[in-house]
Amino acid sequence: MLKDTAPLDHIRRTVPQIREELGVAPVSVKAIRDPQIYELEKERIFRKVWLKVATGWELPNPGDYKVKEMPVADTSILVVRGKDGRIRAYHNVCTHRGNKVVPNKGFETFGRARANVVTCRFHGWVFGTDGALRSVPMEEGFGQLDKACLGLREIACDEWEGFVFINFDPEPAQSLKDYLGDFARLFGGYPYHESTTAFRYSTVLKCNWKVALYAFSEGYHVPTIHAGSLPGFRGIEHSDFKLIGPHASSTIYGAGMDAAPSTQMFAGLLHGSEDHRPRPDQLPADINPTRRADFQFEIPNIFPNLLIHLASGCGYPGMSFFTHQFWPLDHGTTLWEGINYFRPAKNAAERAAQMHVNALHRNAWLEDTATMEDTFTGIMSGAIDEMQLMDQEFLIRHAALTLDDYLAGTLQ
Amino acid sequence: MTILNDLILPAGFEDLAPVAARWARPTENERNALRFEAGAADFAAFRDAMAPRLEALLDYLKDCPPNPEEPAQRNALMLACAYAEAAPHHELYGGSAEVPFSFDARRFVPDHGNDPL
Numbered sequence: 001m002l003k004d005t006a007p008l009d010h011i012r013r014t015v016p017q018i019r020e021e022l023g024v025a026p027v028s029v030k031a032i033r034d035p036q037i038y039e040l041e042k043e044r045i046f047r048k049v050w051l052k053v054a055t056g057w058e059l060p061n062p063g064d065y066k067v068k069e070m071p072v073a074d075t076s077i078l079v080v081r082g083k084d085g086r087i088r089a090y091h092n093v094c095t096h097r098g099n100k101v102v103p104n105k106g107f108e109t110f111g112r113a114r115a116n117v118v119t120c121r122f123h124g125w126v127f128g129t130d131g132a133l134r135s136v137p138m139e140e141g142f143g144q145l146d147k148a149c150l151g152l153r154e155i156a157c158d159e160w161e162g163f164v165f166i167n168f169d170p171e172p173a174q175s176l177k178d179y180l181g182d183f184a185r186l187f188g189g190y191p192y193h194e195s196t197t198a199f200r201y202s203t204v205l206k207c208n209w210k211v212a213l214y215a216f217s218e219g220y221h222v223p224t225i226h227a228g229s230l231p232g233f234r235g236i237e238h239s240d241f242k243l244i245g246p247h248a249s250s251t252i253y254g255a256g257m258d259a260a261p262s263t264q265m266f267a268g269l270l271h272g273s274e275d276h277r278p279r280p281d282q283l284p285a286d287i288n289p290t291r292r293a294d295f296q297f298e299i300p301n302i303f304p305n306l307l308i309h310l311a312s313g314c315g316y317p318g319m320s321f322f323t324h325q326f327w328p329l330d331h332g333t334t335l336w337e338g339i340n341y342f343r344p345a346k347n348a349a350e351r352a353a354q355m356h357v358n359a360l361h362r363n364a365w366l367e368d369t370a371t372m373e374d375t376f377t378g379i380m381s382g383a384i385d386e387m388q389l390m391d392q393e394f395l396i397r398h399a400a401l402t403l404d405d406y407l408a409g410t411l412q
Numbered sequence: 413m414t415i416l417n418d419l420i421l422p423a424g425f426e427d428l429a430p431v432a433a434r435w436a437r438p439t440e441n442e443r444n445a446l447r448f449e450a451g452a453a454d455f456a457a458f459r460d461a462m463a464p465r466l467e468a469l470l471d472y473l474k475d476c477p478p479n480p481e482e483p484a485q486r487n488a489l490m491l492a493c494a495y496a497e498a499a500p501h502h503e504l505y506g507g508s509a510e511v512p513f514s515f516d517a518r519r520f521v522p523d524h525g526n527d528p529l
């Protein structure tokens with residue numbers, strides 16, 4: 001019990017400690033460039049570790065489901081809330097002959113299982129949201145059929161703070177709780193589930209997934225890349241470094257920017273609202289522990305492909321948090337997903353203000369993504385073999401080292 | 413560009429009818445499509461019409477539900493959302509319909525792109 005309430009001082013690092021622990025040497029780009037490494041990543045990382053695939057509030061009611069294409073594991077998954085309220089995950093594969101049980105368009109499809117069953121359209125096999133095979137048309141026509149063993153193929157699935165994770169390993173080496181470790185303590189306790197207003201953007205980028213991940217993993221680029229959408233961003237400070245096993249985190253502080261007149265109007269409205277105003281008091285105790293007024297957001301890297309940027313209304317006006325995920329489609333192609341989360345607007349003015357903040361942040365993302373395909377082309381050209389990384393890019397250095405450990409089999 | 417002449421606005425906001433006809437649309441995809449076609453003069457004119465009225469419009473919208481059904485309220489919100497989207501192009505991006513030095517916005521897919529408001 002004591003352990004759960006002890007401060008997380010052991011994960012904090014000063015800059016000299018980061019340099020000492022992670023090194024300062026340039027980092028090889030081989031893991032980005034080499035298609036064979038992608039095959040290893042699929043096998044040793046994406047089929048072994050916990051991956052966030054949904055949120056509980058996307059699937060509020062029993063029967064609500066999400067189909068997600070997972071090329072990184074060569075499958076399609078069905079994530080569904082059962083009658084008992086639990087969210088489970090299955091391969092979206094019919095045990096009759098392999099058709100998709102729930103057909104889908106695009107990378108993500110949402111739906112509702114009526115009467116808590118899903119029916120394969122090919123021959124009409126019916127499965128419960130608990131995975132069990134419920135009925136088979138013309139069952140008597142099968143000389144042999146062990147229905148009890150023909151349920152949907154289940155995938156390990158667990159929730160942390162309403163974020164739904166799966167693990168493709170039939171016997172995961174670690175529970176989700178152990179895998180997240182101190183990250184769950186660092187980020188735990190924030191009322192994520194209250195921010196059900198989500199604006200999700202996605203795009204397919206012609207780059208390796210790590211190029212996209214790394215571009216969103218540092219604050220060094222803010223004054224340059226975001227000179228358009230975040231003009232005059234003052235006093236940016238990327239600090240409070242933390243190392244958490246395979247994960248890492250840090251904080252962006254900043255004295256603000258030269259907000260345009262319309263932004264001031266929309267932001268003022270959100271800042272004046274009880275639901276949307278900055279809530280540094282709601283931040284977990286170990287994030288911005290001194291409650292600095294210039295806190296913008298916490299920027300972690302949750303291995304391998306998830307970022308949850310926790311702002312609690314302190315950064316982008318009214319925004320609780322935003323997430324990024326980077327799903328490799330193949331070695332040189334990545335599905336990027338960015339989601340802005342707000343508490344629900346109580347009136348139309350708050351709605352319009354959220355639209356403005358969302359648009360500004362989307363525009364900043366357009367500035368971020370502008371670099372990725374060019375960076376990948378540059379790395380593939382062979383002109384450079386290494387990345388030069390500064391202190392504020394330590395999340396990249398740490399992720400690259402963690403990746404190497406997993407590929408070498410020293411971590412699993 | 414289609415002009416929607418049937419947009420009733422709330423009493424006291426009739427002066428915004430021309431900009432509403434020009435800009436107010438229910439979905440992000442439609443608002444973006446208008447924005448991509450617009451030029452610096454369009455954004456400046458939108459700003460000139462809206463800037464002096466934004467505070468009053470938002471005050472009015474504070475008393476409307478977040479997804480109003482009443483047509484005048486709905487149109488007022490569509491107009492505010494259109495301005496929320498367009499204003500940075502005048503205020504930050506020098507009148508450019510694109511975010512300068514950015515990824516192709518048409519390749520960014522909003523899940524909610526066709527959802528009204």
Ligand code: FES
Pocket residue numbers: 094095096097098099120121122123124125
């Ligand atoms: S493949 Fe699904 S019922 Fe035949």
Ligand SMILES: [Fe+2]
Pocket residue numbers: 216221222225226364368
């Ligand atoms: Fe950025």
